Amino acid sequence: MTLPDLTIRPRRLRRTAAIRRMVRESALTTDDLIYPIFVDETIEEAVAVGSMPGVSRIPLADVGAMVKKVAAAGIPAVIFFGIPAHKDAIGSEAWNDAGIVQEAIRAAKVAVPSMCVIADACFCEYTDHGHCGVLHGEDVHNDETLCNLQKEVTSYARAGVDIIAPSGMMDGMIGAIRSALDSEGFQQVAVMSYAVKYASGYFGPFRDAADSTPSFGDRASYQMDPANRREAITEALLDIEEGADFLMVKPALAYMDIIRDVRDATQLPLAVYNVSGEYAMIKAAAANGWIDEQRVVMETLTGFKRAGADLIITYHALDAARWLQED
Ligand code: PBG
Ligand code: ZN
Numbered sequence: 001m002t003l004p005d006l007t008i009r010p011r012r013l014r015r016t017a018a019i020r021r022m023v024r025e026s027a028l029t030t031d032d033l034i035y036p037i038f039v040d041e042t043i044e045e046a047v048a049v050g051s052m053p054g055v056s057r058i059p060l061a062d063v064g065a066m067v068k069k070v071a072a073a074g075i076p077a078v079i080f081f082g083i084p085a086h087k088d089a090i091g092s093e094a095w096n097d098a099g100i101v102q103e104a105i106r107a108a109k110v111a112v113p114s115m116c117v118i119a120d121a122c123f124c125e126y127t128d129h130g131h132c133g134v135l136h137g138e139d140v141h142n143d144e145t146l147c148n149l150q151k152e153v154t155s156y157a158r159a160g161v162d163i164i165a166p167s168g169m170m171d172g173m174i175g176a177i178r179s180a181l182d183s184e185g186f187q188q189v190a191v192m193s194y195a196v197k198y199a200s201g202y203f204g205p206f207r208d209a210a211d212s213t214p215s216f217g218d219r220a221s222y223q224m225d226p227a228n229r230r231e232a233i234t235e236a237l238l239d240i241e242e243g244a245d246f247l248m249v250k251p252a253l254a255y256m257d258i259i260r261d262v263r264d265a266t267q268l269p270l271a272v273y274n275v276s277g278e279y280a281m282i283k284a285a286a287a288n289g290w291i292d293e294q295r296v297v298m299e300t301l302t303g304f305k306r307a308g309a310d311l312i313i314t315y316h317a318l319d320a321a322r323w324l325q326e327d
Contacts, residue, residue, distance in 0.1 A: 026305045028298065028312075030074040030324055034118065034271070035317040037066055038209050040083040041100040051205035052276055053283045055315050057083060063104045064111035073321035077116035079165060079313060080104045081210050084126055090134050091126030095151035102159040109160045118163040118192060119156045121149060121177070124212035131214050132168040132222060140222055142170050149173060150180035157186040165248070167194040169222040174242035192246035192271060195239040196232040196258060199223035202251045202277030209276065232258045233265050240266060246311070251275040253300065256307045263308025271311035272304050279315040294323055 013023050040047065040057040049055045058066055070078055082101035084093040093099055101119050108117045123145065124132045133145030145168065153164045164181070166173045174193050181189050199220045207213040224231060236247050247266060249259050250273035263270055282300070286293035297316045304312050314320070 026302060028302050028305050028320070028324065030321045031076060032301075032305065032310065032312050033075045033317040033321060034077040034079055034311055034313040035070050035075050036079050036081065036313060036315060037063070037104070038081050038083065039063060039100050039104040041085040042083065049205065049209040051208050051280050052315060053287065054319075055209065055279075057209060060100065060103050060107060063107040067108045067111045067115055070318070071112045071115055073318055074325070075317055075321050077118055077163075077311075078108065079118040079120055080108075081120050082125055083211050087126055087128040089128060090148060091123035092148075094121075094123055094126040095148065095155045097155050097158060099155070102155055105156060105159040105161050116162050117160070118165050119161045121153050121156065121164050121166040122168045123148065123152075124168075124214070125210045129215045130207075130212055131217075132219065133170060138217060140170075142172070145170050146172060146176040150176055153177050153189075154180050154184050154186065157181055157184065157189045161189060163190045163192050163246070165192040165194060167197065167250075169194065169197050169219075169224070172242065174239045174244045178243040190245040191243065192248060193239040193244040194250055194273070195236045195244065195247045196249045196255075196262060197223050198226045198251065198255065200226065200251050200254075200275070200277070202254070202275045204277050205280045206276035226254070229258065229261065232261060236262050236266050240268060244268065246271055248273060248313075249309075251278060252304055252309070252312075253278045256303065259304065259307040259309055269310045270308060271313060272307075272309040274300070274304065274312055274314035274316065276315065282316075294319075298323060 013019055038057040043059045046056040046058045080101050084100050086093050105117050108115055122132050124130050131140050133140040174191055177191055246269045248271040249255055249262055252272040252274045259272055282296055285291045301312055
């Protein structure tokens, strides 16, 4: 048998572990990770989230210890989600200066002053109907929701937040937030926009965790259609014009092409949200012994970096940080 002359052999660069390290094109570090924390005003002790093994809702009293754990793992940032004791039609608890997220921000800053504290800014956890803003009939009223968003984010700023992350997909939300923060003297507070957020089935476990499932209908009139690609760039460019400091694509795993598109079309730091359903799938398969959890998690997170992400919001953050350290 004769073979053609193989002058070029890519396997030469895969031959030893040292050479593989030398030619590796992307890397995951703990600096890239952001850990989500659910703070629940209605509980005294941590409550496990059934569909997200390893994740709990925690009471305010546990926030300091949790943030210390995140800092000890070398992770630079947390993002808070609040579950309030009182919900109403407009989500007014979201701008209570003594609200659960405001208190969590203060507790985090006391426990670890150097921690970067991010607050998700939306209303679905605060409204009794579970939609992301003020309803007119069955529709979320964009501009009235923006007015409430301005109250919410300035309240978070007074509590000492570093970064506001609005997740409601309202038109003009970044401009409204930026002007509210600036007019109250919070020019230094940054905005990480959930610029490209799809109406996704992958949010299911989160809605259990945050008690934010809409009581009727869905979020398709504000979150994006999963079939759309060009619209992602429209959304990202609008948010840049309105003053965003970071952009985000969410979910991540089914939207790798979008992550790459946004990376190539823009210059801001880009975060991706490795959402609850993505986490639940890996945990469920691993619990069944069907996949190697560590290997699949690290491959997934590295994939986000390769696709163009700078930052990854992930429930795997504490595990990933430990695995990176052991390496
Ligand atoms: C609230 C919000 C959601 C998530 C983050 N912020 C849920 C939703 O839009 O229904 C999802 C996070 C996850 O699934 O891990 N607007
Ligand atoms: Zn919401």
